[in-house]
Amino acid sequence: MKGALSWPFLRLYVLTLLYFSGNSILNVIIPLKGESLGASNSTIGLIMGAYLLTTMFFRPWAGGLIQRYGAIRVLRVLLTVNGLALLLYTFTGLEGYFLARVLQGVCTAFFSMALQLGVIEALPDKDRAQGISMYSLCSYLPGIFGPLLAIGMWQSGETGGMGLFAVSMIAIAILTGIVGFTARIGGQPDDTASGEEGRGPAGASGREGERRSPAAAMLRATIQLGSNPHLFRCGVLMLSASVVFGAVTAFVPLYAPQIQGGNAAVYLMIQAAVVVAARFLLRSWIPSDGKWRSSFVGGLMMLLVTASLAVGLSPSAGAALFYTGAVLLGIAQALLYPTLTTYLSFVLPKAERGVLIGLFIATADLGVSMGGIIMGPVSDLTSYSSMYLICAALAAAAALLALQRRVRQASSAS
Secondary structure (H helix, E strand, O other): OOHHHOHHHHHHHHHHHHHHHHHHHHHHHHHHHHHHOOOOHHHHHHHHHHHHHHHHHHHHHHHHHHHHHOHHHHHHHHHHHHHHHHHHOOOOOHHHHHHHHHHHHHHHHHHHHHHHHHHHHHOOHHHHHHHHHHHHHHHHOHHHHHHHHHHHHHHHHHHHOOHHHHHHHHHHHHHHHHHHHOOOEOOEOOOOOOOOOOEOOOOOEHHHHHHOOHHHHHHHHHHHHHHOHHHHHHHHHHHHHHHHHHHHHHHHHHHHHHOOOOOHHHHHHHHHHHHHHHHHHOHHHOOOOOOOOHHHHHHHHHHHHHHHHHHHOHHHHOHHHHHHHHHHHHHHHHHHHHHHHHHHHHHOOHHHHHHHHHHHHHHHHHHHHHHHHOHHHHHHHOOHHHHHHHHHHHHHHHHHHHOOOOOOOOOOOO
């Protein structure tokens, strides 16, 4: 096999699957463990949200360091730190969980940038889309089996301690390290980037990285978030949608027992399976002409509204509506991000496209973290059901923005 399906890249996809397996288990275990220790929803939401909030903050620095030192070199350091973070979960309480989530957030910022930049630069143009698609699919696959494993570990832990959970975290840390430390990108034994002279897989020299620091580039991009109408609209839509995604990830494990026949593992497995299937089967639906498809994007936002309503009304309507919400949410999650990213790749200025799209990705990270940090106190003051109905109202307001057909032409691709 050649190109995106050659052995070096298959190893990178396996590495991606292993790396995100730990998080798919933790997304269920952390809320359950927090509740068992008497933590409030606000505290649980803070711990869950710390992960992607940290990822958002460190993402600009990740790109610059990867360009300077190379993807593989950075990858090996972050896998070591990620292994230590996974070990923290095996012997600490909530304070240790918070620290571990922060460490994982830093690692994920570098991991996702290193893998995606490495794949983009190592593959020829005709294979690039396939490589990124394979990476994306492997990052979602753990969400299919991880929740079920987590529920099994938790139920066994109620009678005999959390031995299986500890073993799984240690095993994932070791396997991820073995695969990661033997990984190669582009057939090279190591990245040649070092110091000022080297060039990393992103193709940028060390001198260029020094001339424009990641922090300065992100500051300039942040200013454009308000002045560029295309970036502003896509950013608001992605932020609003991600709040819903984050609220589901953080609190469905605690909410599902309130629904007759509801099971958090089944819900999360259905959602993840739909995301994977929809991204493959419906990929041709994603517009790729640089035109704003208000009806298509608005339809995706209305799917999100309907999914939130279904989840919020499930205690009175039953598990069938609950799982219907998982299907609708999975379709919206599968199509909204690539649709908005593809649109921005056409309309943003080429000179700053990479940094601006990085800022757009950061709005997704921020939204998911806010889904835990902000919606936790909301559920404490009201209820889980009311919180998901509030999420539906937020998505409905964003849908109105999506349905606007025209925006002021403040920028254009060049």
